[in-house]
Amino acid sequence: MSVLPEPLERLILALERLPGVGPKTASRLAFYLLKAPTELSDDLAKALKVVKSMTAFCKTCFNITDFGREECVICTDNNRDRSILCVVEDSMDVLALEKTAGFMGIYHVLQGALSPIEGIGPDDITIFELEERVKKDQIVEIIVATNPSMEGDATALYIRQRLEKYPVKLTRLARGLPVGGDLEYADQSTLLRALSGRQEL
Amino acid sequence: MSVLPEPLERLILALERLPGVGPKTASRLAFYLLKAPTELSDDLAKALKVVKSMTAFCKTCFNITDFGREECVICTDNNRDRSILCVVEDSMDVLALEKTAGFMGIYHVLQGALSPIEGIGPDDITIFELEERVKKDQIVEIIVATNPSMEGDATALYIRQRLEKYPVKLTRLARGLPVGGDLEYADQSTLLRALSGRQEL
Numbered sequence: 001m002s003v004l005p006e007p008l009e010r011l012i013l014a015l016e017r018l019p020g021v022g023p024k025t026a027s028r029l030a031f032y033l034l035k036a037p038t039e040l041s042d043d044l045a046k047a048l049k050v051v052k053s054m055t056a057f058c059k060t061c062f063n064i065t066d067f068g069r070e071e072c073v074i075c076t077d078n079n080r081d082r083s084i085l086c087v088v089e090d091s092m093d094v095l096a097l098e099k100t101a102g103f104m105g106i107y108h109v110l111q112g113a114l115s116p117i118e119g120i121g122p123d124d125i126t127i128f129e130l131e132e133r134v135k136k137d138q139i140v141e142i143i144v145a146t147n148p149s150m151e152g153d154a155t156a157l158y159i160r161q162r163l164e165k166y167p168v169k170l171t172r173l174a175r176g177l178p179v180g181g182d183l184e185y186a187d188q189s190t191l192l193r194a195l196s197g198r199q200e201l
Numbered sequence: 202m203s204v205l206p207e208p209l210e211r212l213i214l215a216l217e218r219l220p221g222v223g224p225k226t227a228s229r230l231a232f233y234l235l236k237a238p239t240e241l242s243d244d245l246a247k248a249l250k251v252v253k254s255m256t257a258f259c260k261t262c263f264n265i266t267d268f269g270r271e272e273c274v275i276c277t278d279n280n281r282d283r284s285i286l287c288v289v290e291d292s293m294d295v296l297a298l299e300k301t302a303g304f305m306g307i308y309h310v311l312q313g314a315l316s317p318i319e320g321i322g323p324d325d326i327t328i329f330e331l332e333e334r335v336k337k338d339q340i341v342e343i344i345v346a347t348n349p350s351m352e353g354d355a356t357a358l359y360i361r362q363r364l365e366k367y368p369v370k371l372t373r374l375a376r377g378l379p380v381g382g383d384l385e386y387a388d389q390s391t392l393l394r395a396l397s398g399r400q401e402l
Contacts, residue, residue, distance in 0.1 A: 003274060003299045004292075005267040007255040011248035017241055019233050025221070030252070031293050032220050034265070038253055040218055045249040047212035048242040051235060054208040064235070066206040073204060091205075092232050098204045 008034065060133075062109040062126050064091040074098075074107060081105045083140040087130065087159065089113050089147055097145065105143075108133065113151035114158055122158065130159070134166050141169040148175060209235065261334070263310040263327050265292040275299075275307060282306045284341040288331060288360065290314050290348055298346065306344075309334065314352035315359055323359065331360070335367050342370040349376060 002009055008030055015026035033041045058065045058072035065072035074080060074094070084105030088094055094107050112125040122128070133139065144159055146152035160170055175193035177186055186194070203210055209231055216227035234242045259266045259273035266273035275281060275295070285306030289295055295308050313326040323329070334340065345360055347353035361371055376394035378387055387395070 003264075003296055005256045005265055007248065007251045007267070008265060011245075011252045014241075014245040014248045017244075018230055020226070020229075027293060027296065028221075029219055031291070033249065034252055034256065040215075041249040041253065043218075044212075044215040045246040047208065047215045048234065048246040048249075050208045051212045051231070051242065052239055055206045055235065063204075064206055064209060066208070090232070092228060095204055095228065 057111075058109075061107045062111055062129065063094050063107055079104070083138060084143070085133070085139050085141070086143045086145050088145045089152065089155070093145065093147075103143075105141075110146070110155065113146055113149075113155040115151045115154075122162075125155075127159065127162065131162060134163055134168055139168055141171060144170060144172045148173075258312075259310075262308045263312055263330065264295050264308055265310075280305070284339060285344070286334070286340050286342070287344045287346050289346050290353065290356070294346065294348075304344075306342075311347070311356065314347055314350075314356040316352045316355075323363075326356075328360065328363065332363060335364055335369055340369055342372060345371060345373045349374075 004012070011030045011033070012023070012026045015021055015029050016023055018026075021029070033044075054067045055064055056067045056069065057063070058069075058075055060071050060075045063072045063074065081104050085108055086097065086103060086105055087108045087110060088097070089110050089112060091109055094109060097103050097107075108126070108130050110125040110127065110130070112120055114120055114122065114125070134142070142159075142163065144156045146155045146159075156172055163170060174197065175190070176197055177183065177190065177194045183191070205213070212231045212234070213224070213227045216222055216230050217224055219227075222230070234245075255268045256265055257268045257270065258264070259270075259276055261272050261276045264273045264275065282305050286309055287298065287304060287306055288309045288311060289298065290311050290313060292310055295310060298304050298308075309327070309331050311326040311328065311331070313321055315321055315323065315326070335343070343360075343364065345357045347356045347360075357373055364371060375398065376391070377398055378384065378391065378395045384392070
């Protein structure tokens with residue numbers, strides 16, 4: 001017999017299924033929502049209900065966009081440089097790069113990375129569509145901005161193999177010490193990359 | 202102009218209002234919910250919708266219970282020892298104590314702790330109702346299990362002052378080193394409490 005009322009128990013179970021939310025965090029959140037104004041849980045419930053049905057993927061770059069729009073705000077923006085394309089794994093990466101305000105080109109969202117362990121092959125991500133864009137559009141440079149992980153690196157390598165027959169410059173993001181980081185806390189491979197990629201002062 | 206579609210933006214904002222969820226965690230959760238099966242966000246939305254309307258407080262102990270029930274499962278359980286009452290700050294504490302399976306008495310949930318800074322006085326928590334129970338019921342011992350914090354200690358002290366005129370034994374939870382803890386990592390005041398409360402081996 002549970003001590004908690006069933007509706008609260010159900011909310012805790014639903015929250016526990018979120019990534020990074022354990023049983024303790026889930027009950028803390030549930031009790032917080034219970035005490036907080038009804039408006040808070042209502043807003044969250046409403047947002048959850050529409051988030052899937054009211055969003056879609058841009059037919060050009062596969063970034064997330066509003067339902068009913070063919071292309072995302074970046075693809076339809078006439079101020080963006082269409083000759084430089086940044087390839088990322090997912091829409092969160094687009095968001096991160098946009099926040100830097102340092103990139104004025106366009107994007108291509110792969111919607112994943114190659115991962116033989118998870119059974120994700122080239123056909124499961126938008127590599128074919130990337131190739132089609134390279135063939136069709138006037139792209140001068142492609143920045144491969146996949147994650148600096150095993151899967152991201154494998155995906156970058158595969159993209160290079162697949163696109164080297166086209167007259168396009170392929171680049172990737174620099175590796176090295178993160179800004180604000182501490183040398184002594186940097187891991188071995190980051191430090192190794194920072195050494196081998198050292199630049200003139 | 203935001204890069205993200207409005208429904209997603211709204212979900213991120215709603216998630217950000219939860220305690221311990223910052224902007225980064227909120228977008229990570231929102232993107233996860235977007236990718237996950239619709240069932241996950243639907244379950245969460247449904248649970249959020251009913252959690253407030255389908256729960257109520259036990260009229261005896263003020264623990265959380267199902268809507269429509271007068272008393273909670275603990276107060277209506279005939280196997281519980283009604284002579285020993287444990288006073289806690291909120292329902293999460295009841296849950297924590299129930300998980301230990303080491304307490305077979307009944308509870309009283311204060312629904313908060315005294316806090317002059319936040320303007321929470323004796324009338325804002327269920328101390329009056331606690332006194333009424335002490336007057337009316339055959340309670341032999343009251344375990345004051347408020348949090349080992351400034352507010353919890355102040356509340357415990359106030360309860361002692363208020364109840365010392367009744368023939369009831371007042372106890373509080375032991376202070377000392379947490380099980381599995383490390384002596385060198387214990388903070389000063391915990392160590393001091395562990396020293397002064399030392400027991401025979």
